Amino acid sequence: MDAGDLATWVGSSFAAIAAGATIWTLKSQRDQIDEQRRFIAEQSATLALERAELRAAARDRKIAQARQVEMKVELTVQSGAPADANGEPIPDTFKIEVRNLSAEPIHEVTVRFGDQEAEEASAAVEVELLRRGLTVVSDGPRLNVPVPLVGAGRIYLFMSGPMLAEVDRHRPALHFTDNAGVRWRLDEYGDLRDFAHPG
Structure with a gap:
């Protein structure tokens, strides 16, 4: 090579x-x-x-916090209320019990019935009936609506005005602001929504 x-x-x-x-x-x-x-x-x-x-x-x-707020709805019949087709009296007033079971207050609390706001509110007074083991919630002092503050663990009652035959069109919804400033809407079936974003 x-x-x-x-x-x-x-x-x-x-x-x-x-x-x-x-x-x-x-x-x-x-x-x-x-x-x-x-x-x-x-x-x-x-x-x-x-x-x-x-x-x-x-x-x-x-x-x-909003999940710890509860609403209980009661329909009441005033004397002399009109009757339905079966002769049953038509409930004409809503009584709403609002319980703040959270550890913080809620603010600007109101109940709306369609486009109507609750006519009155009161701080509830709980009375325990020891012999029967029951707790009775009764009206306390009257308050302006919306209620500016519902303290932790407190119960408030809201009353509608007369509804007569329009009860079904005016189902109640609780509106309140939590302690962080978020506005909420809670209906009687437990549907809780951020009121600023209702979707």
Whole structure:
């Protein structure tokens, strides 16, 4: 083998080695890029889950106090109320019992009957009948509506004006602002909605 062929052969060998090293480097870089993409995708998925959990936790914190407010509806019949087709008296007044079972006050509390606001409200007085094991809630002092503040653990009563035959069109809904400043609407079936976002 002459020196020229040897030099060509050595040069070709080095070129082949360099080409192999380049291919190996490119493959290694491609593998690293793919691994980084997988890592970024996993991180993105993890961050999306964490964001969803944080939003859910924030929503739970936002609604926690509002869920502890209860409304009980009672229809009352005044003497001389008109009767329905079966001769049964038509209830003509709603009496709504609002219980704030949370550890914080609620504000600007009112009950609406369609487009009408409750006519009156009163702080309730609970009387325990020890012999019968019952608790009776009765009216206390009269208050203006909306009631500016219902303290933690307190009960308030709201009365509608006469409804007569329009009772079904004026089902009650409790409106209040929680201690964080969020306005809520609660209906008699327990449907609780952020009043600013009723959807």
